[in-house]
Amino acid sequence: MDILLQRNAKGRLFVISGPSGVGKDTLIDRLIAQTDGIMRSVSATTRSPRANEVNGRDYHFVTHAAFARDIASNLFLEYEKYGENYYGTPVGPVKDNLQQGTDVILKIEVKGALNVRRQMPDARLIFIAPPSLDELERRLRFRDTDSADAVTTRMEIAQAELKQAMHYDYMVVNDVLDEALAQLRCIITAERVRVT
Amino acid sequence: MDILLQRNAKGRLFVISGPSGVGKDTLIDRLIAQTDGIMRSVSATTRSPRANEVNGRDYHFVTHAAFARDIASNLFLEYEKYGENYYGTPVGPVKDNLQQGTDVILKIEVKGALNVRRQMPDARLIFIAPPSLDELERRLRFRDTDSADAVTTRMEIAQAELKQAMHYDYMVVNDVLDEALAQLRCIITAERVRVT
Numbered sequence: 599m600d601i602l603l604q605r606n607a608k609g610r611l612f613v614i615s616g617p618s619g620v621g622k623d624t625l626i627d628r629l630i631a632q633t634d635g636i637m638r639s640v641s642a643t644t645r646s647p648r649a650n651e652v653n654g655r656d657y658h659f660v661t662h663a664a665f666a667r668d669i670a671s672n673l674f675l676e677y678e679k680y681g682e683n684y685y686g687t688p689v690g691p692v693k694d695n696l697q698q699g700t701d702v703i704l705k706i707e708v709k710g711a712l713n714v715r716r717q718m719p720d721a722r723l724i725f726i727a728p729p730s731l732d733e734l735e736r737r738l739r740f741r742d743t744d745s746a747d748a749v750t751t752r753m754e755i756a757q758a759e760l761k762q763a764m765h766y767d768y769m770v771v772n773d774v775l776d777e778a779l780a781q782l783r784c785i786i787t788a789e790r791v792r793v794t
Numbered sequence: 795m796d797i798l799l800q801r802n803a804k805g806r807l808f809v810i811s812g813p814s815g816v817g818k819d820t821l822i823d824r825l826i827a828q829t830d831g832i833m834r835s836v837s838a839t840t841r842s843p844r845a846n847e848v849n850g851r852d853y854h855f856v857t858h859a860a861f862a863r864d865i866a867s868n869l870f871l872e873y874e875k876y877g878e879n880y881y882g883t884p885v886g887p888v889k890d891n892l893q894q895g896t897d898v899i900l901k902i903e904v905k906g907a908l909n910v911r912r913q914m915p916d917a918r919l920i921f922i923a924p925p926s927l928d929e930l931e932r933r934l935r936f937r938d939t940d941s942a943d944a945v946t947t948r949m950e951i952a953q954a955e956l957k958q959a960m961h962y963d964y965m966v967v968n969d970v971l972d973e974a975l976a977q978l979r980c981i982i983t984a985e986r987v988r989v990t
Contacts, residue, residue, distance in 0.1 A: 763989065764989060765989075768987050771987075783980070784980035785980075785983075788980045788981045791964050791981070792963065793959065793962050793964060
């Protein structure tokens with residue numbers, strides 16, 4: 599019954615977006631810890647590492663010159679400039695993992711996510727939403743890594759991003775973490791038994 | 795944030811097919827027992843009830859005349875004739891439940907399933923497959939409700955149906971029951987957080 603054996607030969611690409619403070623990293627870390635056959639793509643960036651960030655784990659920290667060379671060599675699946683810095687997804691590791699049958703998770707902004715889907719129409723886009731804008735603001739203030747001005751800016755971006763959620767395949771509301779995680783795991787499981 | 799509140803207003807229609815003996819009824823019964831907000835559509839048929847079957851639970855057992863009247867009145871979402879008997883899905887309860895936000899499961903043959911999708915393109919089609927044809931044959935013989943000839947016929951139908959699985963949205967292989975059930979539940983969960 600070849601139809602049964604062949605269908606899972608290639609990996610799937612999952613793209614996760616959502617406003618700052620909604621809990622994307624916690625969800626992705628737990629998802630990967632609990633799930634076989636899935637890995638997270640590490641982005642490249644020209645910004646400086648923060649205190650707790652490790653090169654090659656959190657980001658590939660590169661110079662502007664190196665980033666520009668990689669753009670010219672077409673080595674990014676997508677890249678964007680935010681403020682003074684570039685952020686991009688190196689295409690090589692993503693394609694290699696998918697080819698070997700490993701699922702790949704990208705965490706990227708809405709604009710980058712929609713760009714990825716244009717290039718890889720099989721990508722599944724998952725939006726992580728807060729239960730409400732008030733709750734998102736509360737979490738951002740509680741996190742206390744941003745100034746009050748930065749929180750205001752992040753809230754404006756969040757409202758713009760939420761309007762884009764309709765272009766995603768799935769929307770998970772991160773109200774209770776374990777429930778959101780269970781939904782996220784189910785999306786992966788369901789997509790693995792999807793007929794392509 | 796209206797986008798979050800409105801998205802689950804209507805129920806979803808799940809259509810489940812798969813060869814005789816693959817375990818569809820067991821899976822559906824357990825799925826419904828473990829899941830809120832989902833019910834099973836009861837088909838109408840002109841065939842006689844078997845010993846353990848209850849009218850209104852397993853099927854609506856009706857006369858040929860009543861079935862013909864309902865066809866004429868356009869009261870079936872789909873219907874088919876198998877052998878001397880008719881089987882059909884009454885459209886009223888399906889639409890009422892979906893309208894009220896309850897998910898509905900239909901268990902129907904491949905031909906009927908593809909007909910349903912033509913009428914309700916949002917329907918999600920799930921194919922339950924055996925781990926192998928040999929294993930399916932073993933289960934049919936073990937079940938011992940069919941003669942050897944009937945098993946041969948069912949196996950021929952199964953091979954034809956498996957070729958149609960590519961037209962379904964999902965394929966769940968029922969090898970270990972609990973794993974197949976978990977996959978089925980995840981499909982329901984994932985579809986509930988799908989952006990429509």
